[in-house]
Amino acid sequence: xxxxxxxxxxxxxxxRAGCKPETxxxxxxxxxxxxxxxxxxxxxxxxxxxxRRLTFIRHARDFGFSVDAVRELLAMSDQPDMPCQEVDAIxxxxxxEIEARLQRLSALRDELRRMVSQCAGGKVESCRIxxxxxxxxxxxxxxxxxxxxxxx
Amino acid sequence: xxxxxxxxxxxxxxxRAGCKPETxxxxxxxxxxxxxxxxxxxxxxxxxxxxRRLTFIRHARDFGFSVDAVRELLAMSDQPDMPCQEVDAIxxxxxxEIEARLQRLSALRDELRRMVSQCAGGKVESCRIxxxxxxxxxxxxxxxxxxxxxxx
DNA sequence: TATAAACCTTATAGCAACTATAGATTCAAG
DNA sequence: CTTGAATCTATAGTTGCTATAAGGTTTATA
Numbered sequence: 001x002x003x004x005x006x007x008x009x010x011x012x013x014x015x016r017a018g019c020k021p022e023t024x025x026x027x028x029x030x031x032x033x034x035x036x037x038x039x040x041x042x043x044x045x046x047x048x049x050x051x052r053r054l055t056f057i058r059h060a061r062d063f064g065f066s067v068d069a070v071r072e073l074l075a076m077s078d079q080p081d082m083p084c085q086e087v088d089a090i091x092x093x094x095x096x097e098i099e100a101r102l103q104r105l106s107a108l109r110d111e112l113r114r115m116v117s118q119c120a121g122g123k124v125e126s127c128r129i130x131x132x133x134x135x136x137x138x139x140x141x142x143x144x145x146x147x148x149x150x151x152x
Numbered sequence: 153x154x155x156x157x158x159x160x161x162x163x164x165x166x167x168r169a170g171c172k173p174e175t176x177x178x179x180x181x182x183x184x185x186x187x188x189x190x191x192x193x194x195x196x197x198x199x200x201x202x203x204r205r206l207t208f209i210r211h212a213r214d215f216g217f218s219v220d221a222v223r224e225l226l227a228m229s230d231q232p233d234m235p236c237q238e239v240d241a242i243x244x245x246x247x248x249e250i251e252a253r254l255q256r257l258s259a260l261r262d263e264l265r266r267m268v269s270q271c272a273g274g275k276v277e278s279c280r281i282x283x284x285x286x287x288x289x290x291x292x293x294x295x296x297x298x299x300x301x302x303x304x
Numbered sequence: 305t306a307t308a309a310a311c312c313t314t315a316t317a318g319c320a321a322c323t324a325t326a327g328a329t330t331c332a333a334g
Numbered sequence: 335c336t337t338g339a340a341t342c343t344a345t346a347g348t349t350g351c352t353a354t355a356a357g358g359t360t361t362a363t364a
Contacts, residue, residue, distance in 0.1 A: 064260060066349085067349075080277035085273070098257060105254055109247065130236070161341075193342090195329095219320075
C-alpha cells in the first residue's frame with residue numbers, strides 16, 4: 001500500500017501529534033509505531049495513518065496510560081471486530097489507580113496545609129514544618145504516607 | 153564524638169526509617185547522608201542521629217518533596233537559629249504544586265469516568281474509549297491534557 | 305547551479321530516584 | 335569452626351522520554 005497523500009517528515013508528524021521528533025524515533029525504537037518508509041537519502045516519511053496512530057498514542061499517554069497499556073490499547077484498536085471488554089478493563093483499572101492517587105494526594109495536601117498553617121514564622125528550631133517532617137507521630141493520617149513515589 | 157549507643161547496621165537503620173539498605177547507600181552516594189563509620193571488616197555502623205536524619209529524609213520524600221528540596225530542608229534543619237522563612241517557602245511551593253496536580257488529576261479522572269461510562273460494551277470498532285483516545289475533539293476539557301507526565 | 309537554512313540522521317548519554325543483580329566478604333550465633 | 339544471614343562494591347536496569355554531538359539531506363532562494 002503506497003502512500004498517496006504527500007508524505008510528511010518526522011518534524012511535521014511530531015508537530016501534528018503534539019510531540020517531538022525524538023519522541024517519534026523513540027516510539028519506533030520500542031515498537032509502538034512501525035518503521036517508516038524512507039527517502040533515498042534515508043529520511044523518514046509518513047502518511048495520514050501515522051498521524052492518526054501517533055495522535056492516539058499521545059492522547060492515551062496524556063491520559064496517563066503507561067506505554068505498555070497504550071501498546072495493548074493499540075493492539076485492540078487494530079482489531080475492530082473484537083469485543084471491547086479488555087479495552088474497558090484497562091480503562092477501568094487505570095481509573096481506579098487515578099482515584100487511589102487522588103485520595104493519597106489530597107490527604108497529602110491536607111497534611112501539608114496543616115503544616116504550613118501551623119508554622120508561626122519564627123526560628124527553624126521551633127518550625128512546625130521541620131518538626132512534622134522529623135516526627136511521623138505529628139501527622140494526622142497515615143493514609144498519605146508510606147510512599148508518595150507513584151502519585152503520578 | 154564517638155558513638156555511645158550500640159551501633160546498628162544498615163539493615164536495621166533502613167528498617168527503622170522505612171526503606172531499604174540500597175536506598176541508604178544511594179543517599180550516601182548522593183550526599184544526602186554523610187559517610188558512616190565502619191567496622192574493621194568494612195561494614196557501615198550507625199547511631200541514633202543517623203536514624204533521625206534518615207527518618208526525616210524518608211518522611212519528607214513521602215510527602216513528595218524532591219531530593220533537592222530535602223537537601224535544602226536538611227541544611228536548614230541543621231541551622232536551628234535561622235529564621236524559617238525559607239522552610240516555609242519550600243513547603244508552600246510544594247503545596248501549590250500538589251494543588252495543581254490535584255486539579256489536573258481530577259480533570260483526568262472525570263474524563264476517564266465519562267469515557268468508561270459511555271462504553272456500551274460492544275465491538276472495539278464502536279468503543280467509546282478507543283474513539284475518545286483517537287480524537288481529541290471528543291474530550292470535554294483541555295485542562296487535563298497536554299501532559300499527564302508530571303502528575304506525581 | 306550554488307549555497308545556505310532548515311531539517312534530518314545515528315549513537316550515546318542523561319534525567320529522577322531508586323531497585324536489582326552478581327559475586328565476594330563479614331558478622332553473629334551455635 | 336561452621337553455617338547462614340547480612341553486608342560489601344560495582345554495575346546495570348527501571349520509565350519515558352530529552353539532550354547532545356557530529357554529521358548528512360532537502361528545499362528554497364539567488
